Amino acid sequence: MAYTQHAKTLAEEVHQRIRADILAGRLLPGQRLKLALLCDEHGVSLSIVREALTRLAAEKLVRAQPQQGFAVTALSVAELRDLTFVRIAIESVALRRAIELGGVEWESRLLAAHHRLAHTPVHSPADPKRLSEAYAQAHAQFHETLTEACGSPRLLELQRSLYDTSELYRRLSYMLNRRRRNKAGEHRGLLDAALARNADRAVAMLAEHYESTTRTLVESGILERPAIGDAA
Amino acid sequence: MAYTQHAKTLAEEVHQRIRADILAGRLLPGQRLKLALLCDEHGVSLSIVREALTRLAAEKLVRAQPQQGFAVTALSVAELRDLTFVRIAIESVALRRAIELGGVEWESRLLAAHHRLAHTPVHSPADPKRLSEAYAQAHAQFHETLTEACGSPRLLELQRSLYDTSELYRRLSYMLNRRRRNKAGEHRGLLDAALARNADRAVAMLAEHYESTTRTLVESGILERPAIGDAA
């Protein structure tokens, strides 16, 4: 995920901060991002906020409309389905390569990442409805490690970018999911398949893992009403 | 490719202009892009050029180094190989879907795009060493049409972005390729395979099509010396 790398420029700093706000759900899909408010909030000038939002727009986390400012990207059902399809397509390729190329080094890191994930509480003690920040991190780390050994930096970056785009939908899904899907089991299965070098099974599990999240969201109907709140 | 959509803001206008300069090879890989010079050239203020370059950096067409400005992205051999790998991976998925989903409508457009490509002169009369602008367009169009029917806007956009990144390497390859590879034949074969709904053959041809371009470049050794010229 690479939150808070030591940013070398102010614009980069603010870019990462706003990005984190979006991914953590502090800024909601559809919400307008008014420049002046963001300036106050981060204590910087217009140019900085503009540059930050411009970058986020290029990453598709916010949408820019000329003369009308910026808003957090809100995915339609169709777009979420498409995103899921592309993620599965790309990660399948990466996962197959990783399973093919990864060595003992990779196996160890994967095992470690899974162990951390399995032992991180899903909900924060403070707000039991929400996903904890620590879990979100561990989850991202596990999925990243899974394909890490694929040997293609570019593919990995694509994967990370798409992961980010779907991050807040993933959080939503967690909050919605009443019948408590067995996430832990799915991760365990993924781990086992990868370590057993069973690419077909791993890929199938990954696809199901992603599709079920999307299904939960679509069936909940929460995506229909574009949760537009104003201001930042 | 979407050159010169009617841009609604100045920054977008300049962004597209610089982008076109890079893709057409008027700005070379490794070349530093000094803000002041670009301001003069396009008759705009610093902020505008900064925003344009920031976007190009997000698209990976230029590289930004904090406190040191921007430079046109120069791919190393390893990066070019990786790029090729990712392009093949992504377009393979898209092509298979297109072959599966595409209807008569798609076939017609593909046939038309191929016809146009086949009848556009490769070199411009003005500069017989360089690739003509018209051919570059037609080529882009053909490849875009090939996968158009895949049903995934996101996948197509990814494809286009990667196509752009490799655009100037493709042009280089054309200029270098002495033994005159049979490009026309490859395109013809791709067309036939697609129309015959032979996904495996089409994908294989596509992969070979891209890999041979990369091979030409790598073997030429032209990528080794990072063609750094200063100024814009």
Place this chain on the structure above:
DNA sequence: TATGTTTAGATTATCGATTTATAATTTACA
């Protein structure tokens, strides 16, 4: 009451100037 038009307020887009950081050059010292 509904529709279209004008006007005031708010917000974004752009600019030119200032501040800050890096790179190049000179000077001092071993």
Place this chain on the structure above:
DNA sequence: TGTAAATTATAAATCGATAATCTAAACATA
């Protein structure tokens, strides 16, 4: 003569102000 510190020059990053544009409210008209 070579290295390190100090100085200057160059370019990027940031800011605050102005111009252009949009949104919404108030008003007039049918």
